[in-house]
Amino acid sequence: MGSGNITIDEAALVAQAMAGNMAAVEKLILKYQDRIYNTILKLCGNDADAAELAQDSFVKAIQGLKDFRAQSSFYTWLFRIAVNNTLNFCKKSSRLNFESLHREVDEETGSQLKDYLVDGNSLEPSELAAKKEVSSLILKALEKLDPQQRAVVVLRDIEQMSYNEIAETLDIEIGTVKSRIARGRKNLRDIIEAVIS
């Protein structure tokens, strides 16, 4: 996954992109487009918004390459732009979501999810998450988290970033990352358990 140090290949691509080489730009986009899109989707919860925000983030990043000092990896720099862009969007278009999550799961799936979270004697997590209802429930629960907590949880558990990378991406202290991850996961578990109990 992400690396704190810029690799030689990536450095060359970035240098070429900075020189105006559109082929290099395309390679950079293709390399990160899925991860950026996936992260933004988990943060904003809407396909159309995620596509637009991802596109906007790439354009900003490429156009701002002249400001890139290579002190962090291009990957971290790109994610910083994408996450900040998305969090700003969420702040501007914050909607109060009073929609109940109970209708997201049927009884059987709810029971399986409860067994998994409480007893651990159920399906494998991958099997559960493959269920559309469960993935939808988790995304909705993520949406209900505070945006700052949501960002660290997504970057850690979905994008698999290290605490250092998260701190660098969000420009916050490691201690803040730890506390936000702890609170975010606890709140997320509470929300899901409240739905299935």
Place this chain on the structure above:
Amino acid sequence: MKDIEQLEELLNSYIDGELDERKSNEVKRLIDNDKNARLAFESLHRCRKLLGSLRPSAAPEGFCESVTRDLERNILLADTEVYQHSKKGKRRLIYRHFITAAAMIALVAALSYVVLDIFVPKSARQKFADNVLNRKPKPQVLFEQPFAQAPEQDIVVAAPKGPSVPLVAKLTLITDSPVEADWLIGKALMNTALFDKTSAVDRKTGSVKYVLSCDRNSIVSLIGELNFIWPKCSDATLQIGTEQQGKFITINNVSARQTLDICKADNYNHRLRMASDIAMINQIAVTDVLQNYLAKQNADSDFIVPNKPVLTSSEKIEKPLSDNVSEPANFTITIIGKN
């Protein structure tokens, strides 16, 4: 509470592999020995695994092309400087905002002025302005400035050109010495060659009436000659005929000068207006509010407003031009002895 939060942070860091070896071993021992810690750890671990098992979503098809197309478009626009926010553009934007704000302020001010002008009386506005500017209010004017003192340019009255209506006037003089007055009138008629134009002379006990039919200029000349008679009279009344048969404007306490001015008026409208004004002025002179006020204050008002026209000497009156052609006149002079 803080301990629980710290424990949760430690458990999360342990799950994420973010603890060093020593701390990691401590947490592992805690989990092995403490049932609650173990339950919390397992719950967290399962939740994390579930979240991590979510299927990743791929970017939509043609995403890369959209981004490159967007980039190319932006580069082209930057080249043509259409949408480039240069310093000049920012300055222009600020200038435009400033102009808009100024226009809005001007509009609001104009509307406020109109609303004030409509709904707030002028005196209230003046009072407010005096209060704001801390200046003394102007004394309230109760009466208009007399037209005699008004600046000339304020009274621009075009000479009215009315119809050529004959001058019809009746002058009634009340005197203690009717014989002397009669003699003076006869002398004046002789001097002005109007004796022959006297259509009737009616002499009764205590009164004499002369009826003259001539032109207006001759009457003016006659009044000029008659100014000596006024000091002999205690009262004089002039009646000026109107277009309406038998209707007259009556001027009480008329003076020689006033009579002459009225007769000199070169057209009917002018004559009537002057007669009306003088009648009103003389009436006011009789019942003047200032006179009443001074009377209440036990002050003598005679020196301010005379009760009646008083001539202490003959007035200097311009001689009218006798060769001017003027409208016909019917003038009646009646002398009444006072007894």
